[in-house]
Structure formats: structure tokens, C-alpha cells
Amino acid sequence: MIFSEQTFEALSAYETQYRTAINGDWCSNPGRAALALMHAELERIDKRQSRMNYNCSTCVLTTVKRIGRLYFADKAERVAKLAAEAAGEAAAAPEAPQPDKNPAKSNKAKTTKK
Numbered sequence: 001m002i003f004s005e006q007t008f009e010a011l012s013a014y015e016t017q018y019r020t021a022i023n024g025d026w027c028s029n030p031g032r033a034a035l036a037l038m039h040a041e042l043e044r045i046d047k048r049q050s051r052m053n054y055n056c057s058t059c060v061l062t063t064v065k066r067i068g069r070l071y072f073a074d075k076a077e078r079v080a081k082l083a084a085e086a087a088g089e090a091a092a093a094p095e096a097p098q099p100d101k102n103p104a105k106s107n108k109a110k111t112t113k114k
Helices: 005-024 032-046 057-092
Strands: none
Touching: 005 032, 005 057, 032 057
16 A cells, blocks of 8 residues: 555545646646645655746646546555455455255155045
């Protein structure tokens, strides 16, 4: 996973901005606090310092696109992990006993007509 649980939850609030930036090549400014969080996470992941102009539309779009791609990759990984865990739990669950193919015969005496 790329992000910690707490960071992932904080970034999930801007999912519509990520989708718009990636698919539509534009986005509204999510705000200085959100951009600061996104920029800090990008610096942590890239392990390099970069400049951020919070009033530059190109800087905002680039940051939102980059963090959005990472967010959706992380989200897909988390969904796949949950699906694998659910499948593992289903496989580990005890199976129900199979019904007998030959049902028990009744003790009722057979009567024949004479």
C-alpha cells in the first residue's frame, strides 16, 4: 500500500477532484490545506523536494493528477486485498455436510395385495 490508513482516509475526501483531473484534464482548486497534504505525500513518495505554487493552475492540476493516480492505485490494491481476505475466509469456513444419496429406508412393512 502506498498511503497509511489515516492519510488514505484524508485523501479520499478529494476523490472527485482526482477523477476530474485525470479524466477531464482540469480540476477545481481543493484548497491550500488539501494541496499541502497532497504535496507533502508526493515529496514523501518521490523522496525529493519540489516547489509548489498554490496559486498556479498548472501546479495544482499536476499535483492533483499525480496524487490521484497514486490514490486510485492504492484503492485498487486495498479492494483486491479485501477480496482476497474474504475469499480466504470463505474457503476456511467449514463446509456443510453433503446429503446422503440413498435416503434412509423406512421400517414400514410392505403390504402386498392378494
